[in-house]
Amino acid sequence: MVIYNTLTRVKENFEPINTPFVGLYVCGPTVYSDVHLGNCRTFISFDLIYRYLSHLGFKVRYVRNITDAGHLEGDRDEGDDKFAKKARLEQLEPMEIVQKYTLGFHDVMRLFNTLPPSIEPTATGHISEQIEMIRQIIKNGYAYEVDGTVYFDVEKYNQEYNYTILTNRQLADLLENTRALGGQNEKHGRLDFALWIKAKPEHLMHWPSPWGTGFPGWHIECSAMSSKYLGEQFDIHGGGMDLAATHHTNEIAQSQACNHTSPVKYWMHTNMLTVNGTRMSKSKGNGFLPLELFSGNHPLLNHGYSPMAVRFFMLQAHYRSTLDFTNDALQASEKGYRRLMASLLLLEKVKPSDRNSDFNLDEFSQRCYAAMNDDFNSPVLLAELFEASRFINSAYDGKADINLHDLEILKKLLHSFVFDVLGLKEENSQTEDTEKLMELIIRLRTEAKADKNYATSDSIRIALKEIGIQLNDSKENTSWSKS
């Protein structure tokens, strides 16, 4: 299996540090507002990665943090804490904000059928670990304190290590291009960033520390928590591409400065979700909320899309490509998703043949694994699955053969890839009452049709269509589905 490593900018063979164990750390959300769809894409991408690694038999410890403290507005190191600011706005305690949006995040993740991480640590729950790490960095000579605030000394660090290793930029260029930002008069260097920030009296969230009362800088939490749960060196660290240049660059620097080891073997970055070609982001205000998407309550949407249709939409693009979010594209995915699921249902009804199978299962299986082994290429996997889908439909029609042995293998294989690896699931969970009511309505309509009372049968069909129920007439019977 190969994984594209941002660190080296090539696909590398995946060899865990301590196989079969795999340490996977993903930067989670900052829970001061609703997660938007772009955030979800990253977590769905890493859900796929987590699922596939597990499917291959790796024992994965998946750590995804919750940032619930210390995340500043802008890069002004004397800025407001995002939680405190939002809390004042909503007249709530900061931890109420954290609780509200953490629960909302989990709800959305559940709807998208993502597996929960093995550990979901919070920044506020690891203040002492962060303080300890900062102390060690100061002790090692890569940070300094100014009036209760601790800064990381980037230029000092860069004398011994390569600060810009992840983005391959020149430090000199960065120095030239850095704007005049807050806290500059305290900092020794323009690129220095805060590890610990002195709390002003009005700050709601603060903790005691060797440097006085304050709160941690954004980047230190991930360094502290990843090393605590995965060790000083672990296999995979992931996040959105937007985090690479600043957050992840600083994480590497902090860990190196603290432990003198490169913390991560494979850095993986997911690309952005775009709307009309522009990145979906909180600050631009062009973000979709998942619930708007599910309900269709948004000016850009014709109707609501189910979580699985959206998940399918995201899986149809590779995680390192930008993905453009349009109504047409979603509609296409919705239909494709239904088609795939329909053929899986049909597979259960395929009758095994005595003759040789017309489907080469070995080759099919190999192609599926080859797709995923090539840096988790889910679009190619889906293309393979649609080949199987076409075969299933033919076999169901009696136009192709599959023997009992192969049929069982095919079922197992498809279930593994569709449900376990891609994390898709059947959504048509109807209540018993609905099921019985629909049986009744369909029976009445069938009777009307038998009497050639087409006015009645057609009006039933049209009325159901209007409330979103599609009747599917076939030779033998009538079934229904949500349209």
Add this chain to the structure above:
RNA sequence: GGUCGGGUGGCCGAGUGGCUAGGCAGAGGUCUGCAAAACCUUUUACAGCGGUUCGAAUCCGCUCCUGACCUCCA
């Protein structure tokens, strides 16, 4: 300005030297009281110019367009 990507058929989106990606839409067909749904078959492509090669969407050069990061964001 610096760094790194991308430009693929009506839309989305894979593919990195020769072999139909796939999905949706369109067209034709099967089925049907009509229709829808479903299924089957199927047309349209690699931004432009030049080069390397027996052969390039794929490698190289130039041009144009475009995105991300460099400032909080997955």
